[in-house]
Amino acid sequence: MAAPVLTRGPRRTPARPATGPVPVGSSRQLLWGALRTRRRDLLAASVLYSTHQLGESMVPVVIGLTISHAVDHGSRASIGLWLGVLAADFVLLSMSYRFGARASMRAKQHTGHQVRMWLTDRVVGPAGGVSHPPGDLLSRASSDADRVGAYAGMFAIAVAAAVVLTAATAVLLSFSLLLGAVIVAGTAVLLVAQNSASRLLRRRSGTEQHQRARATTLAEDLVRGLRVLKGIGAQRNAADAYCRASRTAGAASLHATSSQATLASVGALLTGLYLTAITGLGGWLALDGRLDLGRLVAALGLAQFVIGPMRVLSGASAAYARALASAERVREVLASESAVQDAVQVQVQVQVQDAAQQQHTAVGRGGKGAGEIAFAGVALGGAADRAALRLEAVVPAGTMTGVVCGDPVAAARIPHLLAREHDPSSGTVLLDHVPIRDLPLDDLRARVLVSPHEAVLLPGTVADNLAALAAEPAAVERAAAAAFADQVVEAVPAGERTPVGDRGEALSGGQRQRVALARVLAAAPPVLVLHDPTTAVDAVTEAGIAARVGRLRQGLTTLVVTTSPAWLARCDQVVLLTPGGCRVAPHTALLGEDAYRELVAR
Amino acid sequence: MSAPHAQPALLPVATGRQVRDYLRTLLRGRRLLLAGTVAAMAAQSALALAGPVAIGRATQAVVDHRSSAALAGPVALLAAAALAAAATGWAATVLLARLVLPAIARLREDAVTTVVELPVDAVEAGGTGDLVSRVSGDVELVSDAASGALGSFVGSALAIVSALAGLAALDWRFAVAALPAVPIQAGTLRWYLRTSRPIYAAGRIADGRRASALLTGFTALPTLRALRLGASQQQRIGAASADSMEYEFRATRAATRFFGRLNLAEFTGLGAILLVAFLLVRSGQADVGAATTAALFFAGLFDPINALLGVFDSMQQAGAGLRRLVGITTVRPAAAPPDPDPGPDPGRRPPTEPSLAADDVRFGYGPGPDVLHGVSLRVEPGQRLAVVGTTGSGKSTLASLLAGLREPGAGSVTFGGAALTALDLPQRHIALVTQETHVFAGSVADNLRLGRPGAGDAEIRAALAAVGATAWVDALPDGAGTAIGGGGHPLTAGQAQQLALARVRLLDPSVVILDEATAEAGSDAARALDHAAAALVEGRSAVVVAHRFTQVVDADAIVVLEQGRVTAHGTHDQLRSAGGAYASLWRAWSQGRPADED
Numbered sequence A: 001m002a003a004p005v006l007t008r009g010p011r012r013t014p015a016r017p018a019t020g021p022v023p024v025g026s027s028r029q030l031l032w033g034a035l036r037t038r039r040r041d042l043l044a045a046s047v048l049y050s051t052h053q054l055g056e057s058m059v060p061v062v063i064g065l066t067i068s069h070a071v072d073h074g075s076r077a078s079i080g081l082w083l084g085v086l087a088a089d090f091v092l093l094s095m096s097y098r099f100g101a102r103a104s105m106r107a108k109q110h111t112g113h114q115v116r117m118w119l120t121d122r123v124v125g126p127a128g129g130v131s132h133p134p135g136d137l138l139s140r141a142s143s144d145a146d147r148v149g150a151y152a153g154m155f156a157i158a159v160a161a162a163v164v165l166t167a168a169t170a171v172l173l174s175f176s177l178l179l180g181a182v183i184v185a186g187t188a189v190l191l192v193a194q195n196s197a198s199r200l201l202r203r204r205s206g207t208e209q210h211q212r213a214r215a216t217t218l219a220e221d222l223v224r225g226l227r228v229l230k231g232i233g234a235q236r237n238a239a240d241a242y243c244r245a246s247r248t249a250g251a252a253s254l255h256a257t258s259s260q261a262t263l264a265s266v267g268a269l270l271t272g273l274y275l276t277a278i279t280g281l282g283g284w285l286a287l288d289g290r291l292d293l294g295r296l297v298a299a300l301g302l303a304q305f306v307i308g309p310m311r312v313l314s315g316a317s318a319a320y321a322r323a324l325a326s327a328e329r330v331r332e333v334l335a336s337e338s339a340v341q342d343a344v345q346v347q348v349q350v351q352v353q354d355a356a357q358q359q360h361t362a363v364g365r366g367g368k369g370a371g372e373i374a375f376a377g378v379a380l381g382g383a384a385d386r387a388a389l390r391l392e393a394v395v396p397a398g399t400m401t402g403v404v405c406g407d408p409v410a411a412a413r414i415p416h417l418l419a420r421e422h423d424p425s426s427g428t429v430l431l432d433h434v435p436i437r438d439l440p441l442d443d444l445r446a447r448v449l450v451s452p453h454e455a456v457l458l459p460g461t462v463a464d465n466l467a468a469l470a471a472e473p474a475a476v477e478r479a480a481a482a483a484f485a486d487q488v489v490e491a492v493p494a495g496e497r498t499p500v501g502d503r504g505e506a507l508s509g510g511q512r513q514r515v516a517l518a519r520v521l522a523a524a525p526p527v528l529v530l531h532d533p534t535t536a537v538d539a540v541t542e543a544g545i546a547a548r549v550g551r552l553r554q555g556l557t558t559l560v561v562t563t564s565p566a567w568l569a570r571c572d573q574v575v576l577l578t579p580g581g582c583r584v585a586p587h588t589a590l591l592g593e594d595a596y597r598e599l600v601a602r
Numbered sequence B: 001m002s003a004p005h006a007q008p009a010l011l012p013v014a015t016g017r018q019v020r021d022y023l024r025t026l027l028r029g030r031r032l033l034l035a036g037t038v039a040a041m042a043a044q045s046a047l048a049l050a051g052p053v054a055i056g057r058a059t060q061a062v063v064d065h066r067s068s069a070a071l072a073g074p075v076a077l078l079a080a081a082a083l084a085a086a087a088t089g090w091a092a093t094v095l096l097a098r099l100v101l102p103a104i105a106r107l108r109e110d111a112v113t114t115v116v117e118l119p120v121d122a123v124e125a126g127g128t129g130d131l132v133s134r135v136s137g138d139v140e141l142v143s144d145a146a147s148g149a150l151g152s153f154v155g156s157a158l159a160i161v162s163a164l165a166g167l168a169a170l171d172w173r174f175a176v177a178a179l180p181a182v183p184i185q186a187g188t189l190r191w192y193l194r195t196s197r198p199i200y201a202a203g204r205i206a207d208g209r210r211a212s213a214l215l216t217g218f219t220a221l222p223t224l225r226a227l228r229l230g231a232s233q234q235q236r237i238g239a240a241s242a243d244s245m246e247y248e249f250r251a252t253r254a255a256t257r258f259f260g261r262l263n264l265a266e267f268t269g270l271g272a273i274l275l276v277a278f279l280l281v282r283s284g285q286a287d288v289g290a291a292t293t294a295a296l297f298f299a300g301l302f303d304p305i306n307a308l309l310g311v312f313d314s315m316q317q318a319g320a321g322l323r324r325l326v327g328i329t330t331v332r333p334a335a336a337p338p339d340p341d342p343g344p345d346p347g348r349r350p351p352t353e354p355s356l357a358a359d360d361v362r363f364g365y366g367p368g369p370d371v372l373h374g375v376s377l378r379v380e381p382g383q384r385l386a387v388v389g390t391t392g393s394g395k396s397t398l399a400s401l402l403a404g405l406r407e408p409g410a411g412s413v414t415f416g417g418a419a420l421t422a423l424d425l426p427q428r429h430i431a432l433v434t435q436e437t438h439v440f441a442g443s444v445a446d447n448l449r450l451g452r453p454g455a456g457d458a459e460i461r462a463a464l465a466a467v468g469a470t471a472w473v474d475a476l477p478d479g480a481g482t483a484i485g486g487g488g489h490p491l492t493a494g495q496a497q498q499l500a501l502a503r504v505r506l507l508d509p510s511v512v513i514l515d516e517a518t519a520e521a522g523s524d525a526a527r528a529l530d531h532a533a534a535a536l537v538e539g540r541s542a543v544v545v546a547h548r549f550t551q552v553v554d555a556d557a558i559v560v561l562e563q564g565r566v567t568a569h570g571t572h573d574q575l576r577s578a579g580g581a582y583a584s585l586w587r588a589w590s591q592g593r594p595a596d597e598d
């Protein structure tokens, strides 16, 4: 289990106790690892369910005893006594079921929850690298996690069935070795046959879950893009596409169900044949005089009785097949490679070998630098022709620096690199002379706060969003004023208590952008990186925002990737990035250059 | 237990009656399949009776000391029953799946088809999670519960019926003795149905909240990482998940109490029989054999009765899901009833290009105050109208009304003189490029084909070329076949806008409305995007909402919107010299942009 340990921002996760490394080696490991987290519930449920079975099987026995000892001319006291025994048995079976079922439900729900938490922890974790559509992830975090849980819910029932089966086998063995052997052989054949049949079910169940996830993905995508769709009248086409996916998913479910049916009929057939064998064999033994009548009747009764537990085991193997298929789908996500290595992990791994680098890191961490960013030959291109774009510049601490880049793809890469969404193919980004790769992600992101251009608001009110990163009301207020988000609060119906919707869609485009800007300003980070922060805002407001932000960020480092002259005019210096190289100069100086004017004039 | 934020206005939930009506239509034409399923289930349950019969006969053969050949009959019967049980069991499961799965698929398809016709605001108010959890989680719940319920209903009903056949052999006094169990069972069932319904209903809502929390996290990953909000979102997800678990636990507590009370009923019945047997045998009115038969008979009957009553639990669960699913389909939008026909030939343009007009339009979101206060404007055929105004002044709202996405609260939007909302699929002629871009999960070509599913590769290429996207699309790993959108190749905001323009290009509408469709033109792409917009507008009527004045200055007419009112209109030169809001917006824009104009 050399799985990478999932790392969370250490400062912001006080709530949940660590559960140890997540077992991602194989789907089996994941499934059993998840079950192991609920050992106690599973044990309790197994014991209680077994007790329940015992109580159930005692009912006819107690009835028989009551009749022979009390009904058949016993005393008043004896009928009272035996009704008391019957009551005690009912209390036993009822209570053991009650608490067994509750323990089992706890195991089921918490196992599913645990798997869900492992998955989401990996997905929303700082290292990134999970690239599945949201609807697909939702499907894995709900349906698949629940299927793993469902097996946990099935587990105790299966254990109780196995206990009953074992007990019955022991009793039967005491009657006749041969009959006992038939039970043992029958169970073995059943399990082997089911195992091979369940492989098909596992595959089909995987396909079923995949198709369901596809339908869910489409539904989610469709609702989130509903405005866009309706704008071009394409909603019906999109709904049709969903219907097709839904039908495919339905067909896949049918397929999976039919192999489940096969699995169940194999079980039914084998248990039936096993009953046939016991009856034939027992009858023959009895006729032969090797088994007395009483034992024959008991043996046949038992044989019929164990069919129930055998069916349960057969059902459990179907649940197991499905759970494994789902565990594999969860594992795929857990095992996806991180987009970037977190220095925390690296430190642990190279502790001994690379002491020098460690020290280096420690210096970088310890010395709360002033917030100077340096780009040393950072390649911004992916495609061959863009490889020529190399960022070579220093953003002095405490300045507001603009970056102008003609290629929007390359420009978008700059904030991404600073946020360590990924690392550059070549070159180094340094924060106060320390390569940012060597800083723990959480430290880096606390000091260099990047507001992505597509930053989304989170559900809640305007106030929730404004204060998402800063607790201090005065800081929030200052930030809101600088981003002209105070005007948003005035414009919306319930002021700062107005809900913004799922992702901010109840605000206008410019309102959304201003709230997102205020949110990061309030955190007052040593280094703030903005990328085209006011594209949805009118020119008057934009100019006001740029001026106020410049004032608010006085003495702190601010990097603005933009071509908007309103921002560039407020910058202490501007980096002009062209295929020919980097030029660093004030905005006014660069305005003399045609290339620059071309870029910022639109 | 309460959500941390204001409760969203969820989509409606159906009444029991609506659910029944819906199921009736769903089952229409499937009665044969239903009958077949029930028959297979009944056969399977009946075959289980072969066991005791055969075993009884085998025992009798032993008792009678017959030859071992006498065993052949019972053994053959058992073997045949085993084979037949396997076959009928298989058939029952598969037939049931064929009955339930397509029906439930139909249901979710109906739900989604209805949702897309609802006003955007109604859908957005509930949040994406509400709908998505209905068409995924609820569907799963319903199909599981429905399959389980039908199976155990048929099985236990049959067991009860076959057991009751043996009732005649019993002394009637024993049957009467068992009667006290019945009121307990009836009362328990009533109590349980009352208790569990709200738990299941609330549990489904909690499941929707969990889906919302998960989706919020999964759709905001870069933001969560950059702002270090991942851990707090993880906590929210954990809380929502724990909350939905809590309902499951409550339901289990109720269900185990339910079964506990049924156990009490069993004991009451059984105890009464034994007591009566004791008295009857004592007074010599019955023999021990009859007493034994009666007691074992009733003990055997209780299991299927419990199973039968347990069916109500499954139905209750399925009902909670069904109400949410059917609930969506009950809100048929007033305008544009969903029409299964493809409608008139797509892309048809009216013979004479009509003009688009807003007349004294007022509009407010939901219960909130109006954001448009009597806006009137007119776009003549072929004319380009620009709308400018400060942020939050109502431009996007106006654009959505002009495109028919929303209905005015008062006043009217007309196209060629007819109210827009009365027109069938007004979007056939009017296309709106919304301020919010969305890249759908799928290939680049899939994204463009959304508007016109039949478009050929050549048309796709032409549309991409028209918006100047060919170069970067070709540079993608698989060209136009590259997967983009959620989980796919990331695009810049500008690229997403180019695709949005290309979609409309492919649609070829007679009126285009561009809401900040070139706002992301922050660089080299600006020229391409401006050209794309210009090319798109060419030869059509257009409404252009833009903060970027490159899109505004040469418009045929410009209206200025301030706080939901048109405060000025005219051409660029007229408005600039008139002073006011337009002039100050223009001044702010042209500052620092010395190269162009002036």
Ligand SMILES: Nc1ncnc2c1ncn2[C@@H]1O[C@H](COP(=O)(O)OP(=O)(O)OP(=O)(O)O)[C@@H](O)[C@H]1O
Residues within 6 Å of the ligand: A491, A492, A505, A506, A507, A508, A509, A510, A511, A536, A537, A538, B121, B365, B371, B389, B390, B391, B392, B393, B394, B395, B396, B397, B398, B435
């Ligand atoms: N879906 C919504 N629900 C509730 N209120 C909304 C919604 N969309 C917009 N509003 C409110 O309506 C007002 C007008 O918004 P609108 O989006 O029309 O402005 P806009 O002129 O397009 O602004 P921008 O230039 O910032 O895009 C704003 O105060 C906004 O908060």
Ligand SMILES: [Mg+2]
Residues within 6 Å of the ligand: A508, A509, A510, B395, B396, B397, B435
């Ligand atoms: Mg807008």
